[in-house]
Amino acid sequence: MDQIRTGSLIRRLRLEQGMTQLALAERLGVSDKAVSKWERGCGAPDLSILPLLSQALEVDTDTLLRGDLEANDLTNGNLKRMRFYLCPECGNLLISQENADISCCGRRLSPLEPQKTDPAHMLHAERNDGEWYITTEHSMHREHYISFVALLSGDTLILKKRYPEWTLETRLPYLPQSTLLWYCTQHGLFSQRL
Secondary structure, three states, X not given: OOHHHHHHHHHHHHHHOOOOHHXXXXXXXXXXXXXXXXXOOOOOOOOOOHHHHHHHHOOOHHHHHHOOOOOOXXXXXXXXXXXXEEOOOOOOEEEEOOOOOEEEOOEEEOOOOOEEOOHHHOOEEEEEOOEEEEEOOOOOEOOEOEEEEEEEOOOOEEEEEOOOOOXXXXXXXXXXXXXXXXXXXXXXXXXXXX
């Protein structure tokens, strides 16, 4: 941890939040002189204060320790590079347009990597009345089922949540040059061009 970089980041984030040193100090239960000392790089916050400090400044602890905010590159907005993240603890599904530092339940999540479809996980897509009618023979038991189905094109994402013990039959609008994605709770994310 570089105290000068961390101090500079604390100051920048405090000012962005519109807080004085005294206001930040009161939220943390320290003196305003301690905050001033951190911002000048003459000391660092105690490890026990870091979670409160990161919450007050709305940034994660790793970023505070690193001393800088890493901005992602601007993209052209193509949704085909969409990233899906799934929390193994609570099942929370998170989506980002590009790579992102995403965490849930205290764990850093990695993006799911789509696999090519195998016969056991194939979804059947039939074009009917300007829509895709999606079905499958895949197991939908409580321990092994398809959690979600998504249709992805260059500018559109449509996501349908699925539940165990329901049959997987759904309709999605027809989008030319789209990709069908789905998540099997035991085998991961799959993709199929439509």
